[in-house]
Amino acid sequence: MYELLYKKITENITITEAEFEFCKTLFQPKKLRRKRFLLGEGEVCKYTAFVEKGLLRSYIIDEKEAEYVLQFSMEGWWVADLSSFLTGEPSEFNIEALEDCELLLITRPSWSLLLEKIPAFERYFRILIEKNLIVTQRRLIASFTNTAEEKYQKLVQNFPHILQRVPQHMIASYLGITPETLSRVRGQMTARK
Amino acid sequence: MYELLYKKITENITITEAEFEFCKTLFQPKKLRRKRFLLGEGEVCKYTAFVEKGLLRSYIIDEKEAEYVLQFSMEGWWVADLSSFLTGEPSEFNIEALEDCELLLITRPSWSLLLEKIPAFERYFRILIEKNLIVTQRRLIASFTNTAEEKYQKLVQNFPHILQRVPQHMIASYLGITPETLSRVRGQMTARK
DNA sequence: CTTGTGTCAAGAAATAGCCTTGATCTGCGT
């Protein structure tokens, strides 16, 4: 159950076996069935989750009931509404399992304890957040400057398998384009080759 | 929004207008879309819900992933995992909206306050629980003594409209029979008349 | 005034959910 977590951590920092054993005690495993929610708008995000297995999406719903996909989170990724997790304020996020998932949850207090007891995790999470920030910045820039096709191609490049795992309209939402546009872009691309 | 709640309460006890106004402040309205969950297994049941509109089912899932429907809850009914609500232990129940629902939620503390401030509610909830117990006892007995057809006929008698609102396989599960058996029983019944 | 994309509407295609039916098996009561 914790293999992937161990792998991901030790890709970035060095910890002893004993430290990892301690680390494990702070997480609670949780299975989340497809279409169930890890977090719903209005709730406080009480956990940060490590995805051992499965795939989730984070999205918000605006006043017009339209959905905006912010993130897909797959094996080896972390998922939470960071803002709500840290401040304790109610979240606007919905985090939904798109496939049956196996998660490792950690609460705010356990997380603090982890950082306190094993300072190397400070470094681990810093690196994590850094990477996330960079990716998010890139997406922001892309949203200004790239065409629909460019955005789609980048996604395919970075996550070639995601197309088989999530419906196109969610991809479109993630890219900030309409499903119709995505459909046409794909049509043009295959027509060309 | 609170009409039905008022009606249901005053069917059983007498309260003043002011008292009902106070009562209203303790509930929070909540819309729950079809296929969404009010409660998932493993969570603590933080609310008891009054159903203003819609229909929900409570069910458990056993080790073999089989579902057992314990209850349907429709307009004017209350729904919760009483055990989890009272003890604060994690629930084994799943409570899912089968239709878009409008609910009135009350938390444990608000509920305690309600009972404390307006003792007539002690009586109201006692009556409610009594009725529920009686129905549950009847179902238990029926599960021993009745044939599949008898169980089905009783259901039709008591809740003639439920058939139009929930799929047969859920009815079967509620009756403790397989969907195949229910299908055959229905076939035989219509063949006879 | 062309290009990229959005909006609206309509269908087509694909998938999932639901119900039925037949064949076969099982436990229980007589």
Added chain:
DNA sequence: ACGCAGATCAAGGCTATTTCTTGACACAAG
């Protein structure tokens, strides 16, 4: 040991829902 109620397994068909595509048109920005 037999018969019956009901379970299980497997297949098929129907319906509803979800997903994707396409066309017609609007519109804003370069």
